[in-house]
Amino acid sequence: MAKSIDVSDLDIYYGDFLAVEGVNMTVKSRSVTAFIGPSGCGKSTMLRSLNRMHEVIPGARVEGKVVVDGQSLYDPSIDPVAVRRQIGMVFQRPNPFPTMSIYDNVLAGNRLNAKRMKKTEADAIVEKSLKHANLWEEVKDRLNKPGMGLSGGQQQRLCIARAIAVNPEVLLMDEPCSALDPISTSAIEDLIHELKSDYTIVIVTHNMQQAARVSDDTGFFNLKATGQPGHLVEFNPTRKMFSTPDDPATEAYISGRFG
């Protein structure tokens, strides 16, 4: 379990528009990697290209290589559905399925794929995933209530539980805390720390302190100018990034002097 990701010369397009240009990086396994950078610089696009969610948008495509566990994700022989089963994703806005209960939401990845399992097995997966997501104590008495009835922070943790219930190798998180209050944010950050021992985690965040708190490595993305494609400015261990960054642009962004 838990794989590293090697990205080489990755160009990401929306139709003819080049959104992200020439990315090279290695995401280490069992670590947290954070992507930071100004809005519109392609952090989320980059993240979505790591589990082939990018191409869900009509016209979106990718050139270059993303290699996970020795296999190139964009090879014609690769099934995108199988990729997404191995590389889970948590979105910016909590999106539990409105027609399902809390219990069914956690099992959605299994149920929607018509995987047959015994009741005891299903119960075990639900309990384990919810405990992992720090939500079990809050919802164990109302597992059959709709998932939409939970608070925003609880819904987001439910989505995390749903993502880890299918035992992915890698977990991608696209600004998972941007819609949450500080208490829920701190709960999710604790969770990321715990999950790190089992999963490879990549997180996009606008919150510099969050990146500093949770991540081992950080990638800083920036735009050369408006209308230009985004690119990876610097990729370094977080400690180095926040103390002695290689690039002056990184330092300017991190210290709040944008430019």
Added chain:
Amino acid sequence: MSSSTMHISSPRLPRWAPGLVAAMALALAGLPAIFSGWSIVQWVLAATVVFLIAMPLWSRVVEGRRAAVDRLVTTLVWVSFGCAMAPLIWLLWVVVKNGLPAINADFLSYSMLNVVGEEQGGILHALIGTLLITLAATVLSVPIGILTAIYLVEYGKGSRAARVITFLVDVMTGIPSIVAGLFALSLFVLLFGPAYRSGAGGAVALTLLMIPTVVRSSEEMFRLVPDDLREASYALGVPKWRTIVKVVLPTSVAGIVTGVVLAISRVIGETAPLLVVAGATDGINTNLFDGRMTTLPVFIYSQYASSTPVGYQRAWGGALVLIVLVMVLNLIARIIGRIFSPAKGH
């Protein structure tokens, strides 16, 4: 100090002011109504006009311009609402008044077979015909309509094929029902010979009329399903078709059911195409594929066309049954919608 006080209070008319003006308007319009013998309709119309003038005037004097405009527009909205509701209530009232005397156990359980002149006849054959033909049309049109909508929203988004289909569906919406009937007739005559008449032909004609409505309403419902949910499903490694079947359809099922019932309500009252293809008969026919079949609208038409008092009464009775049928369908749709709609709450 007084110069810095905010001016946020202003004189207001009391809550009972509209009621008082309405009563006075009715009284004022009542005077000429009594002396020159106006009908109730004329009286209410005159009172409405008086209210429309008096209420904003009073408000203008006491409350100011903005409140007066508000009162005027509020009154206009209520008047429009009344104008929209009046025909509906009137229609229901007339149908119930004329139709209720015709309804009894025999009327609902006998056909018109061998009924001569003033004898008690029944609508059972027409009821069966309506239910069978509408059911067949629903079975044919709902899968076609929903699958088309799925293609338009999930697969063909923005493609040339989708645009062409959308255009054709819009054209289909405008097909006059009699043309759909003639098309079904010529289709079945080509296949089975010139004298062929059957309920199935009627069902095909109604299907043509239902498909555009089902496509349009389902399409709207699928578009309302947030892309977040589709992406959540894809991100769990769920294939597209399973996402559609297990996430998109259940999320939108309530709206789709409503759309289907609206489509049924629209075609259940069709007369012309059924008269052409399914013909008319006095006896019960439960075989969709053999022989003429009467539906309620055709029954109403033929009874009314007979121009006898008993025929008129049967026609009104049939009309009442048809309206009740549509109402029951709508109720069922509401209940289904409520059961399946995404659950909320804590």
